Amino acid sequence: MDEYDWRSIDVDQYDPEKQFVPDDLGLPKYTLEDIQPSIQLMRQCTASGDTIQGIKAAVQSPPYGAANEVKSAYLQAALDVLSTSKQSTASSVISKLSQDEQDVLVKLVFALMDTKAGQKVGGSLLGWLNKVVEASGEGSLVRYLSDPYKL
């Protein structure tokens, strides 16, 4: 007989009353115009080498749940900020971020790892992740895993 994982059977799939409907997160529909100001700010900071302000701009109000082209435009700008900064300054940059800002930074890093462009500079992204975990413990990782607001 075939090995069949009976645990993976969704026994409730035909029962409309037993479907889990997640809470509505109440997110706005982000458009490219909405995120233009923060992208502008991030680009300026990348050009001037101001990593702290760049990251602060990136973690201010990310377009959670936005359409793919909006997301990728935002992530590209954030990637430029992270990948152009020096790894040696990462610790001091992270120490200037608040706990909430660090948690959003973790979300950005994970979202970037999912993109082609991000994978090319994977080492630098992992470096950032490492520094955040050093600063605020594994709590920032479990918060990422269980957070419904994702990019």
Next chain:
Amino acid sequence: MSQPIELNLSKVPIYDHCFFPDRSRVVITNGPDAQIFDLTDSSGKPRLVTTLHHHDKTVTALDVSIDGKIVTCSQDRNAVVWSPNADGTYSRPTLVLLRINRAATCVKWSPNGKKFAVGSSARVISVCYFEEENDWWISKHIKRPLKSTILSLDWHPNNVLLACSSTDMHVRVFSAYIKGIDSKPAPSIWGERLPFKTLCLDYSLGSWVHDVKFDPTAEFLGCVTHDGCVSIVYPGAEELEVSNVIKVKTPSLPFDTLIFATPSKIIAAGYDCHPVAIEGDAETGWNISYSIDDPTKKKHNNLENQSALDMFRRMDLKGSDSSASSKLLTVHQNTINVIRPFQSDASGNVLRFSTCGNDGKVVIFEV
């Protein structure tokens, strides 16, 4: 601070434990059974008194009422009440019809021991009470608006209000008022008229809520969630209003369980295998104040396994010849599942508390 008292009681995870009010005996879950251990034996070791065998699947939770009745609930979808005989032994199980089609996950006696509530994966809370006429425990269901598995329950001291936490990210407070069993509760911040099923509070914390407790003054709730946070929820004056939520982000892995040691001190524990104290109040906010059994303050003791036999065993099992011990530096060697108060002073502040974990240990710590 004295050393924690460590009791190795089981080879399998202990999902719940409860001491009797006189602290001489403890009941633990042990696979499909519950076991009572006597801690006052002359040998100084815990002595197995009784094995309560009735369930045929893992027992997930148990509780002892103020008058010594034990309730166990299991993945076999049943709950069983064990009433004490005249000599204090247990032999009579009474099956409780929960009317659920999924595992029961948690159970709690009301403070007066007249009824209990069972949470389950069937997204139902069964509030059970004894019906004299039929000599039978029967249950009433709370269904709406629960959307997922109930992970924990806690009773308000007035025996009517019931807090529940769930994997649908919400923490809720219901009225579990049963006509003929309860007297009308005094109006409180949670509401004035409280017929059965009244929803008194509903708040989404954004991730699985592992445990919820009323604070000792019963004015607000403490919750632990799967994102490694401890949240304190203050109800507002209006119906279903939440006036304030304080979320303490911690650097550790998620907590599984919490108790209030005092109205301004929470003890929480979970996947990090050691308890943590969080202190504060509504005005100043809440913060982590210290760790109990802190692993960062201890050193590995490499001398414990220096024998040649151990070295070959390590090479065989782990392919490593380093002498560093793989034991955790904490007393618990695995996740802590439940914290319960063990001993309190005259004003109700908890002095010592007990924990049980997946490593089969029950440990008594000082606050």
